[in-house]
Amino acid sequence: MSQQAKESLIKYESAILVSEKNDKTIEKKATKRPHNKLPPVVAEPSKANQVIEEILNAIIPPKEWTEDGKLWMQKVSSTPATRLEVIALQESLDQKLQVRKARETGICPVRQDLYAQTFDELIRQVTINCAERGLLLLRVRDEIRMTTTAYQTLYESAIAWGMRKALESEQGKADMEKKIEVLEEDKKDLERQLQELKSKCEFIEKRENERRAHEEKKHAEEVAFLKRTNQQIKAQLESILKKN
Template sequence: MLQGLGENCRARPLKGTPPPPAPTGPVPPPPRTATAAESAKQPQEILNAILPPREWEEENRLWVQEVSSVPSTRLDVVHLQEQLDLRLQQRQARETGICPVRRELYSQCFDELIRETTINCAERGLLLLRVRDEIQMTIAAYQTLYESSVAFGMRKALQAEQGKSDMEKRIAELEEEKRELEKQVSEEKAKCEAIEKRETERRQIEEKKHSEEVQFLKRTNQQLKAQLESIIAPNK
């Protein structure tokens, strides 16, 4: 943290360590019932509830480090601000946009402000704790929404890419079908032109033959007419 973890560390046996032997002397009387004032939480207990102590194992002992319950002065707040600016610069936190480093440092700074406020007024510290938890919950909700929207966008992009591939494949198939149809059309046109040419030639031959037959019949008719006239003329 930026500030606030005090040096009040204490060690206690690890779990599983045999308990100390029971006293052999007379059993002490049960503790008296605490009054309402005595049962109220002390500032250190509230601080431990807000900012849980750190625990680690060392030399077969469990060490616990609690946040300091020493009130902060105006100079400490100024130093906290200087430390925040220094850490932001050292860790190269971005000034705008989403930055996990900046968020982490400001979260630590806010925890320290909650600690300092709780020492002076426990109720105000608990209220700030509610504000902190609400902010964290809101940020978590936005993060979940962002991740789900990114996943949704990726799915849509993959679907669009897959649809694009299918569409490109379909376009290629249609273009191939179009080329085949154009080839068939060309072949049919060639066949039609050949048939038309053949029929034109046949018609021309038929017309020429018909014309020759007509001319032959005309000449024959003329000859027969002339012969008939020559036969009829002497009789007159």
Template sequence: MIPPAESLLKYDNPVLVTRNTEKKSPKARSLKVSPQQVVITGPVPPPPKSKSPSVDVNKQTEEILNAILPPREWTENNQLWVQQVSSTPCTRMDVVHLQEQLDLKLQQRQARETGICPVRRELYSQCFDELIRQVTINCAERGLLLLRVRDEIRMTIAAYQTLYESSVAFGMRKALQAEQGKSDMEKRISDLEDEKRDLERQLNEQKAKCDAIEKREAERRQVEEKKHNEELQFLKRTNQQLKAQLEGIIAPKK
């Protein structure tokens, strides 16, 4: 027989329910409890009264324990084995041993001390189930209240996990969009740089043309100024000659 993985939750010895899983009796099938079934969150109705009060209380406690912590089942060679949680009351040494086992398993399975760690979460969940079992044996109402606390914690963790997964998916979408946008921006930057180089080339050509035009106009202006000065000097000389001739003509008449 290959029992399930060892757990911090205390179980009784496994019991063989049937030798053929396909030919189980209705009574044997009724013992099967799915691990995913909805557990009770309210008070369990008491069973019919029996002659022995202690037997009645023990039976009610076992029913509550089986409802809170369903038995685990496995098959081997067409044989169905069922293992229910233990209904044996715990002592102080059991609690100390549970703490030691928790620390040992955390170390053996190399659970991370901080951050998200499925191994640490699983072990602490088993430890909490064992504490619920121990409390339920002494006080069923307290055990049911702890059950509500456990279910609320699990529901909260599931909500946070869903939120985390949706956040990761949203982050991945944004990252992909950013990568796509990055490639588009890189292409646009490359196009703008090419356009900038083309405009710089055109600017340099226009500057060269402007410099050539300024140089050519400066030379033309110098030539024209020189020509103008020469004409001005020629006119001045001509004016002086004409003035001298006019004075020579007018002087004898005096």
């Protein structure tokens, strides 16, 4: 049963057998203990140890599990920690961070869990020596957890928003690429029409130039013919006038 304590950096007492039978009534009753209700801190020495145990159980609820049809429970230790145990806690934290390959930066559930266990163990040690200080640290712990949860929710929301915007951007990019393809086709069609109109204009201009040249030539020939005719008539008139 000591394996249950080794899995955590928090120091627990030895596991105790709650029920030898798999009695669901007992198990349900055990799991419904009001661990989160903190007892008042009293100054009477006769009740001090009991109050500290109740505070510890409220701060760090006992572990409960069923094994081979038996209900076991393991409470947090109420034994004060020595200086060597604090040093060992630091070494255990560093070792577990390496063994479990916790990331040094960013959001890491492994690192967060190990540091939370360490903080709970420190609260346990402080509470044994000074219950009021332990309760104040409990408030700090709960506030840190609430703030961390809020930041994590905000981070996840930001990630979701970023992914949604990225998808929208990709969709918009695809739509824009299709629109560009359509515009490119329209451009090619307009360029083809422009080329046809240019060819048509050149053909009309050439035809009009040829027609104008033909008309000018014809007009020049008519003018020359009229001049010759006029000269002939003039000559005939002069000849007749001389004879008379």
